[in-house]
Amino acid sequence: MGQTREISCEGITKVYDGNKTALSSIDFAIPAHGIFAVIGRNGAGKTTLARILSTLLEPTSGKATIDGLDVMADANKLRERMAVVPQEGRTVAWMTPVQTVSAYLLWRGISYKESLKRAGEAVARVGLEDQADRLNRTLSGGMKRKVLVAMVLASDSEFIFLDEPSTGLDPISRQQLWRLLIELGKDRFVLLTTHYLEEAERVADRIGILNNGRLMAIGNMPELRGRLEHQYSLKVPAGLDLQVKVGETVDLENGQLQVLTTQDEALRISKNLIEAKAQFSVNPITLDDIFTYTVGSIDAEVREDKEADEE
Numbered sequence: 001m002g003q004t005r006e007i008s009c010e011g012i013t014k015v016y017d018g019n020k021t022a023l024s025s026i027d028f029a030i031p032a033h034g035i036f037a038v039i040g041r042n043g044a045g046k047t048t049l050a051r052i053l054s055t056l057l058e059p060t061s062g063k064a065t066i067d068g069l070d071v072m073a074d075a076n077k078l079r080e081r082m083a084v085v086p087q088e089g090r091t092v093a094w095m096t097p098v099q100t101v102s103a104y105l106l107w108r109g110i111s112y113k114e115s116l117k118r119a120g121e122a123v124a125r126v127g128l129e130d131q132a133d134r135l136n137r138t139l140s141g142g143m144k145r146k147v148l149v150a151m152v153l154a155s156d157s158e159f160i161f162l163d164e165p166s167t168g169l170d171p172i173s174r175q176q177l178w179r180l181l182i183e184l185g186k187d188r189f190v191l192l193t194t195h196y197l198e199e200a201e202r203v204a205d206r207i208g209i210l211n212n213g214r215l216m217a218i219g220n221m222p223e224l225r226g227r228l229e230h231q232y233s234l235k236v237p238a239g240l241d242l243q244v245k246v247g248e249t250v251d252l253e254n255g256q257l258q259v260l261t262t263q264d265e266a267l268r269i270s271k272n273l274i275e276a277k278a279q280f281s282v283n284p285i286t287l288d289d290i291f292t293y294t295v296g297s298i299d300a301e302v303r304e305d306k307e308a309d310e311e
């Protein structure tokens with residue numbers, strides 16, 4: 001009987017400098033295939049977790065395994081099977097995309113001829129065939145990020161780690177990257193960290209929510225939705241008398257009122273709103289709603305920073 005391959009953490013804790021706890025006793029086990037998105041605000045511990053699982057950082061305590069191999073004891077074996085793009089990953093300015101990918105493959109022990117062949121293929125697959133022989137420094141931010149994705153793609157690794165691959169990209173580049181990520185995730189394990197909740201919801205098979213070094217929730221979207229009592233969201237302009245019988249209401253910043261409720265109640269209120277010819281929308285709750293409910297708004301600290309600046 002084939003055993004399911006897993007990525008697991010048992011009590012993974014990381015304390016930096018003896019006093020700065022970045023991860024507190026992280027426990028989970030997930031299948032080692034598909035896309036696992038780790039979401040959370042800045043400082044939540046996403047990079048720390050990604051670095052521990054990709055063998056780049058030792059945990060202070062706890063045990064993590066990938067396909068039964070220990071990330072510390074079996075690090076060398078695992079490294080042959082993984083590819084990592086760190087958060088600060090950059091392309092070398094004076095190299096071309098094909099040279100960049102080929103150099104990476106050479107470094108991984110692949111022959112020169114094979115490295116060039118695979119580099120050309122990977123660069124084309126990420127949509128950079130027209131830029132294949134231009135210097136990286138002449139590429140846009142989105143194109144440079146694609147070069148990094150071409151590297152992991154060309155390495156044909158089983159386990160891929162991408163720390164905030166889409167941060168700073170414009171919306172179009174981001175959507176192109178999402179398509180690539182979905183491709184990558186089809187026959188591999190991809191750990192992706194992001195603070196774009198929409199991105200996690202679009203591309204991930206499983207999502208882990210980190211906050212202050214704690215894993216608050218983990219699962220696929222239906223599982224995460226299942227954590228909430230009310231799984232429908234109704235949004236209406238403020239000032240309407242909805243007479244909500246089940247659920248809770250939230251004042252949104254855009255002046256709308258959000259009702260989190262059951263499907264039946266959403267339907268009942270919707271009927272009244274249709275009769276009253278009011279504008280409204282009704283949807284299953286999004287990851288954004290789940291995140292807000294679980295740890296508060298993802299933008300809260302950004303707002304706090306702004307307010308502090310204004311003082």
Ligand SMILES: Nc1ncnc2c1ncn2[C@@H]1O[C@H](COP(=O)(O)OP(=O)(O)O)[C@@H](O)[C@H]1O
Nearest residue numbers: 016020022040041042043044045046047048049
């Ligand atoms: N090398 C380090 N030394 C000390 N503290 C660190 C170090 N790296 C990260 N931290 C701290 O650990 C916490 C988690 O950081 P990190 O894993 O980078 O979070 P994220 O990637 O979610 O933004 C933060 O409070 C951060 O300041």
Ligand SMILES: [Mg+2]
Nearest residue numbers: 046047048087
């Ligand atoms: Mg980070």
